[in-house]
Amino acid sequence: MENVNDLKPSDIGRAGGQVTKLDKVMDLPAPYDKPGMEPDFKEVKPAWQEKYCTTLDGFVGVDTLQRPKTKEEEDEFVRKFLSGLEKIFTDANNGALQPLSLTFDYCAKCNTCSEACHIYEASGHNELYRPIFRSEVLRKIYKKYFTKSGKLLGGFVGADIDVNWETIARLGELAYRCNLCRRCAQTCPLGLDNSIIAKEIRKIFSQELEIAPTPLHNKGTVLQLKTGSSTGINKAAFLDNIEFMEEDIEEQTGLKIKVPVDKKGADILLIHNAGEFVSWPENPAAFAILFERAGLNWTLSSSLVGYDSVNYGIWYDDTQAKKIVQAQQRAALELGVRRIVIGECGHAHKAAAVVGDRMVYGEDKVPVESFLPILWDAVQKGAFKFDPSRNDFPVTLHDPCNLVRGMGVVEPQRNILKIIAPKFREMTPHGVYNYCCGGGSGFAIMNSLNFLDFRNKVSSRMKFKQILDAFADTVADPSIVKYVCAPCSNCKGAIRDMFEYYEATAKFNIHYGGLVDLMVNALADLPRPFLTFDE
Numbered sequence: 001m002e003n004v005n006d007l008k009p010s011d012i013g014r015a016g017g018q019v020t021k022l023d024k025v026m027d028l029p030a031p032y033d034k035p036g037m038e039p040d041f042k043e044v045k046p047a048w049q050e051k052y053c054t055t056l057d058g059f060v061g062v063d064t065l066q067r068p069k070t071k072e073e074e075d076e077f078v079r080k081f082l083s084g085l086e087k088i089f090t091d092a093n094n095g096a097l098q099p100l101s102l103t104f105d106y107c108a109k110c111n112t113c114s115e116a117c118h119i120y121e122a123s124g125h126n127e128l129y130r131p132i133f134r135s136e137v138l139r140k141i142y143k144k145y146f147t148k149s150g151k152l153l154g155g156f157v158g159a160d161i162d163v164n165w166e167t168i169a170r171l172g173e174l175a176y177r178c179n180l181c182r183r184c185a186q187t188c189p190l191g192l193d194n195s196i197i198a199k200e201i202r203k204i205f206s207q208e209l210e211i212a213p214t215p216l217h218n219k220g221t222v223l224q225l226k227t228g229s230s231t232g233i234n235k236a237a238f239l240d241n242i243e244f245m246e247e248d249i250e251e252q253t254g255l256k257i258k259v260p261v262d263k264k265g266a267d268i269l270l271i272h273n274a275g276e277f278v279s280w281p282e283n284p285a286a287f288a289i290l291f292e293r294a295g296l297n298w299t300l301s302s303s304l305v306g307y308d309s310v311n312y313g314i315w316y317d318d319t320q321a322k323k324i325v326q327a328q329q330r331a332a333l334e335l336g337v338r339r340i341v342i343g344e345c346g347h348a349h350k351a352a353a354v355v356g357d358r359m360v361y362g363e364d365k366v367p368v369e370s371f372l373p374i375l376w377d378a379v380q381k382g383a384f385k386f387d388p389s390r391n392d393f394p395v396t397l398h399d400p401c402n403l404v405r406g407m408g409v410v411e412p413q414r415n416i417l418k419i420i421a422p423k424f425r426e427m428t429p430h431g432v433y434n435y436c437c438g439g440g441s442g443f444a445i446m447n448s449l450n451f452l453d454f455r456n457k458v459s460s461r462m463k464f465k466q467i468l469d470a471f472a473d474t475v476a477d478p479s480i481v482k483y484v485c486a487p488c489s490n491c492k493g494a495i496r497d498m499f500e501y502y503e504a505t506a507k508f509n510i511h512y513g514g515l516v517d518l519m520v521n522a523l524a525d526l527p528r529p530f531l532t533f534d535e
Helices: 009-013 046-051 071-090 097-106 118-122 131-146 148-157 165-174 183-187 194-207 217-227 235-253 275-279 282-293 318-335 346-358 371-380 411-420 440-445 451-459 461-470 489-502 504-508 515-521
Strands: 268-271 339-342 368-370 395-397 482-485 510-513
Touching: 009 131, 009 165, 071 097, 071 131, 071 165, 071 194, 097 131, 097 194, 118 451, 118 461, 131 165, 131 194, 165 194, 183 194, 194 318, 217 318, 217 440, 235 275, 235 282, 268 282, 268 318, 275 282, 275 489, 282 371, 282 515, 318 339, 318 346, 339 346, 339 371, 346 368, 346 489, 368 371, 371 411, 371 515, 395 411, 411 515, 440 451, 440 489, 451 461, 451 489, 461 489, 482 515, 489 504, 489 510, 504 510
Parallel strands: 268 339, 339 368, 395 482, 482 510
Antiparallel strands: none
């Protein structure tokens, strides 16, 4: 194993051993600057080494990527990968073809993007996690097999890499060491996007090799298309959840609200991440209260996929992504709504409003909007009477990458927080420059084998540092409630696991939740707090 600073892209193809090991990670601020404040990395089990690709960095993110049993299987694996590699650069239907080709051909290797990458920074500047590292590996493979000079001269033209199962498997794992947050693209002086290359590698594995992490594909997309929800909640269970939610709203607030379901001709079809109904039912309940108070003409859908905004396909497989987009659009068309509004789920915003625009057209397309401008408009029109003293505790804001950096929805949430949270403070940096929660691109639900270690100790590390810094004046005082406002279901999932891992809630009374929850908590006429915190 070489020094982490001496790694070269060609090392991905070398035989034997583990390419790198994370022995040193970025330091955390107080009170996590003392020994024993976080768990150590788990050791790689021998059984994992025998079955999976652990020779990249010791972590296993792609649990369906298993070692071939025969030479014939290995050869077929390599052949299919190379076939997929050729297709991503030649298929005119590849929606990422132009930015992919530009990034592939014109990267100046200036490494400006490295300092922008939270994973590279959190890893202690391990070369393996530079945004351009995996891109360079792919370039070497491409040159070796698809250029005349590469075929004839090999290493003399930068094609100095051995290509076998181990090489490609390591590259597949490396594609899942990137949150696809696109912070690297934002800082690139040439406007190039190395995250696209990571995503296209994932796509080759899924569409050509039928290999994708189980939580994303089998327990995500497949389950969603089969039952209607990535959580497995079917229509009957969804309708039961709505009844329970109505009862909870009345018990908690005294408000009798009938949640509209399958209302024909409504203005708005509101779609939540189905995980909210399971893990954070107070969030859809808060939406119901606010939408009713604002006098909006809205509905939920009980049709297949119509009540789940999740679309994990955008992270690994264009074909699967399109299936979900089409199903969500069908639900809207069947109800005859004027627009789809996405609730608190960052990746669903990108999937439905950005990616979906390239997959559904014309009469098959219902316009998609974010909930944030709608709620800010309602606030400006005086739809809610707030008592900010009900949120008299420190609050900071996490910016979901796909909603903020990806779509430019920056100000509405801040405008609202400045009204309802008197102790609001920004993270540094914030807005479009904020860091990923560490759960982006599917990481929030990827929990196979030891991948949680990578997420909590590496990909989520910069976000945890930002949170600690934002609450620096009160973080060590467990008597003070501290609230991270995260208007995204997947971000909340990553932050939940992060707080459990570091015992941040148990030790220091740091909590997380959505924006709408905080808005309802500030409503002046509610008889009791909507949010309760257990120290």
